Amino acid sequence: MVLPRQPGVAGLTDDDERIALVAIRGNSPGPAGWQKLISEDQLREKIAEIGAAISRDYACLNPLVVSVLKGSVVLMADLMRAITVPARFDFIAISSYGPGQRPSGVVRIMKDLETNVEGQHVLVIEDIIDTGLTLNYVLKMLRQRHPASLAVGTLLNRPARRLVDIDLKYVGFDLPDKFVVGYGLDYRQKYRNLPFIAELKPEITALN
Numbered sequence: 001m002v003l004p005r006q007p008g009v010a011g012l013t014d015d016d017e018r019i020a021l022v023a024i025r026g027n028s029p030g031p032a033g034w035q036k037l038i039s040e041d042q043l044r045e046k047i048a049e050i051g052a053a054i055s056r057d058y059a060c061l062n063p064l065v066v067s068v069l070k071g072s073v074v075l076m077a078d079l080m081r082a083i084t085v086p087a088r089f090d091f092i093a094i095s096s097y098g099p100g101q102r103p104s105g106v107v108r109i110m111k112d113l114e115t116n117v118e119g120q121h122v123l124v125i126e127d128i129i130d131t132g133l134t135l136n137y138v139l140k141m142l143r144q145r146h147p148a149s150l151a152v153g154t155l156l157n158r159p160a161r162r163l164v165d166i167d168l169k170y171v172g173f174d175l176p177d178k179f180v181v182g183y184g185l186d187y188r189q190k191y192r193n194l195p196f197i198a199e200l201k202p203e204i205t206a207l208n
């Protein structure tokens with residue numbers, strides 16, 4: 001299927017999006033430019049695995065699990081229910097990119113943690129790690145607050161774009177250098193509500 005598109009109009013039209021989302025949600029091959037990469041079942045299975053590993057590793061540590069908003073909110077909602085040991089949860093909001101898709105190197109805290117992390121076993125949860133710049137900043141900031149331990153888990157890891165080394169304790173899936181949306185990840189604040197991970201191909205993203 002080829003998406004109808006008005007020539008000269010930047011981005012997808014509302015109709016383009018409706019057609020694409022209906023097709024891809026319904027497991028049909030999907031319109032040009034879209035491809036389901038990680039299914040709901042694969043996500044469920046992987047999150048159960050990571051939850052079990054965290055529950056084992058942090059059994060007696062009462063960890064503070066920190067979610068970096070907004071992308072990791074869907075993951076956090078599922079992962080926290082897969083963690084079977086006592087744990088606490090908090091949220092931090094960081095702005096890492098400007099309006100485009102490229103890392104700007106500018107990282108700002110939009111919302112800080114409400115928990116004092118000093119002496120706590122802190123596990124930071126991300127939806128995706130690309131350049132590592134965002135997380136590098138968050139980790140530096142948290143280290144200055146003297147946690148007892150500090151570790152990172154990410155659902156998606158895209159090493160091809162890495163600019164800073166990050167030690168990852170839990171990784172869901174290694175991704176090739178593809179642009180992905182869904183399960184919390186957005187393209188211009190859209191598609192976070194897809195229950196799976198889909199690739200948005202360059203013929204779509206290049207429109208903007």
Ligand code: PRP
Nearest residue numbers: 069070071096097129130131132133134
């Ligand atoms: C995404 C993602 C990570 C960051 C990873 O957040 O959730 O926080 O980018 O990129 P990096 O490794 O290149 O730093 P984004 O800034 O898109 O905000 P969002 O979570 O609100 O979608």
